[in-house]
Amino acid sequence: MVANITILCDFDASKRPRPARLIAMLKEIHTLSVIAKECTPIAGVRSFSFPALLTAKDRTPAQEQIIKAHCQNGAFENLIFTPNRLCIREHLSSLPPQQLLIVEDITLLPFALEYRARYKETKVLIDLREYYPLEYEDNKEWLASFGLFFQHLCEVYLPQVDGALCVSEGISRKYYERFGVQSLVFLSLPPFFDLTPTPLSSPIKILYHGFVSPDRSSTNLIEFAQKLPSDYTLYAMVLSNQPEFFRSLRENAPGNLVFLPPVSLEEIVPFSNAFDIGLIPFFPTTFNLAHCLPNKFFEYLQARLCILSTPLSEIGQFVSQQHCGVCAREFSVDSLLRALTSLSREDILAHKHRAHELAHTFSMECNITKIRHIVMELLGF
Structure with missing residues (x-):
């Protein structure tokens, strides 16, 4: 009816x-x-x-x-x-x-x-x-x-x-x-896209997309990039409603933190398909962040990316149950890096293929x- x-x-x-x-x-x-x-x-x-x-x-x-x-x-x-x-x-x-x-x-x-x-x-x-x-x-x-x-x-x-x-x-x-x-x-959940996991890049391409702000601990992106091994590059496709904070973030970014212009809502998933790892870097600084299960998480999955996240409760539970990535043990940049480097290139590729298996179910x-x-x-x- x-x-x-x-x-x-x-x-x-x-x-x-x-x-x-x-x-x-x-x-x-x-x-x-x-x-x-x-x-x-x-x-x-x-x-x-x-x-x-x-x-x-x-x-x-x-x-x-x-x-x-x-x-x-x-x-x-x-x-x-x-x-x-x-x-x-x-x-x-x-x-x-x-x-x-x-x-x-x-x-x-x-x-x-x-x-x-x-x-x-x-x-x-x-x-x-x-x-x-x-x-x-x-x-x-x-x-x-x-x-x-x-x-x-x-x-x-x-x-x-x-x-x-x-x-x-x-x-x-x-x-x-x-x-x-x-x-x-x-x-x-985003629309289903008929995509396949891309071959692993060299250096490996990590993507964070979304908003940046102090309450999201977004300055950690700089520390994370500074400590990344040379075979990884971090890309940030971000927006902010705090121009001065965003300007400072860009000015202090190391060379392996690349800022990308945002794409439209409809283009996010196909654009992200070219990357290897989708990053969720949030700390539980607020109740909403502690319990988030954000749009970007499922967009990464739909883009056939391996998930890398801090140990947020609901994301951690999903990643553990679905075997589609890895979560840090602690809320720190160093722990996030340890989780990343625990993955072999074969592990990352396997998680990308697991995301491919889950793409229709979570669409x-x-x-x-x-x-x-x-x-x-x-x-x-």
Whole structure:
């Protein structure tokens, strides 16, 4: 049965892996609409846009103080129903009654619940992409402002949803323990690509792609590269929302740390296929990092790379069970290097071929059946 479904995103949905893939999986069956901040038009989908707010780096000290005062005084509706978002109501009203609203950012959950209050048959499904109350837990200023805001959203609005997805077991468990919300773990799997493992390079090519920032211990990339044996090269295809940090990273990089221009979301997997090892260098500096099972992990797998990771709990469990790489014993650069050099060239190639065996099982195509079942069960089809 075809349903009317709208996805709500507080960012451009087409440029974030998880919502972009959710759209791709649902639009072939259901009548799909997307309401997103600065939304890029999406083929086969009714797309609606709302403007962005000022980011933290663009706000004045006075504007920052107003936000902090709202948070500390409990005036959270001023941060939810902001002028730029009010057109979400109009966009929803322009559509026929929706059977399902999927919320990709908890800041927009109140709009979905407001809609459900008018249309009693509508269901609300939220995708918990991280543990929001600790999103920037290493920043005391954030904890004293937006941290309170996200805590409020989770306490007041989250228990009202009809269903929830989550990115990992650890984060799912935390939401249940703290807010009583049960969620289904829905892995962030990329589309299947008909690729084969490439022959091992010389020197061996290690790839890290994604964001770099201080909370991700990204300066460790420099130490890691400095200590790499001569038969390895580290490539970084990265973005950052902290220009000065990124500039410093590049300026201090040794010659065997090569920075690459980012490619589009659709190109990440085929581009990565030319490398040998996919690196997950995170330390458990935050709750979300400690329990991450990120997009890049499954993109490395789909690209037929050997996985090299720090001993993060869920990544370590996956790598151990699936025999697709190696994890360090400790959270240190030296331990990560020891794990790397424990692998022979034959070991790396074997892990690349194991990734090839796993590529279809851990692809978006296998997620399609799961998300269709979740939607049908939620709607009572």
